[in-house]
Amino acid sequence: MTDPPAPALSRTLGLFPAANLVVANMIGAGIFTTSGLLMAQLGSPVLMITLWVVGGILALSGALCYGALGAAMPRAGGEYVYLSEQFHPIFGFLTGWVSFFVGFSAPLAASSLGLSEYLASAFPQLLAWGGEVAIKRSIAVAVIVSLTLVHLRGIDYGAKVQNVLTVGKVLLIVGLI
Known part of the structure; x- marks a missing residue:
């Protein structure tokens, strides 16, 4: 008895939204939240930017590795598939929970x-x-719920919002430099 063929992956995101997902994941909130701390510790904007560039190169290396893995194993599942097929399904399972x-x-x-x-x-x-802590936590929860609702509207709407937020993030970074 043979296994039924796997359903084809639907590729609904174009190049720009897909690239924005990668850029948004590589450029996290840390650049906005830790820049002041880094400047206080390092004392040099050139050194700080150099460290950010080195970090970007490392992140790009990781992204290229994931791209190669995705091209070699073009199935839904990401890390689960990569680790399950190369090592054992328990590694894929555990990585899924750690990632979550x-x-x-x-x-x-x-x-x-x-x-x-x-x-x-x-x-x-x-x-x-x-209370200050309660208000800040409420704002944080509201942000998460709002973005959840955005993505519940569908991948196209979520991609449009992601595009705007990512372009805004990149423009802020360019403005900081």
């Missing part, structure tokens, strides 16, 4: 909290509604 908690949930929470800090600084009247 450490690779996705924790950075999402940290980025949302970072954004809430910026919003609270830009609009201090927000903090007048209650």
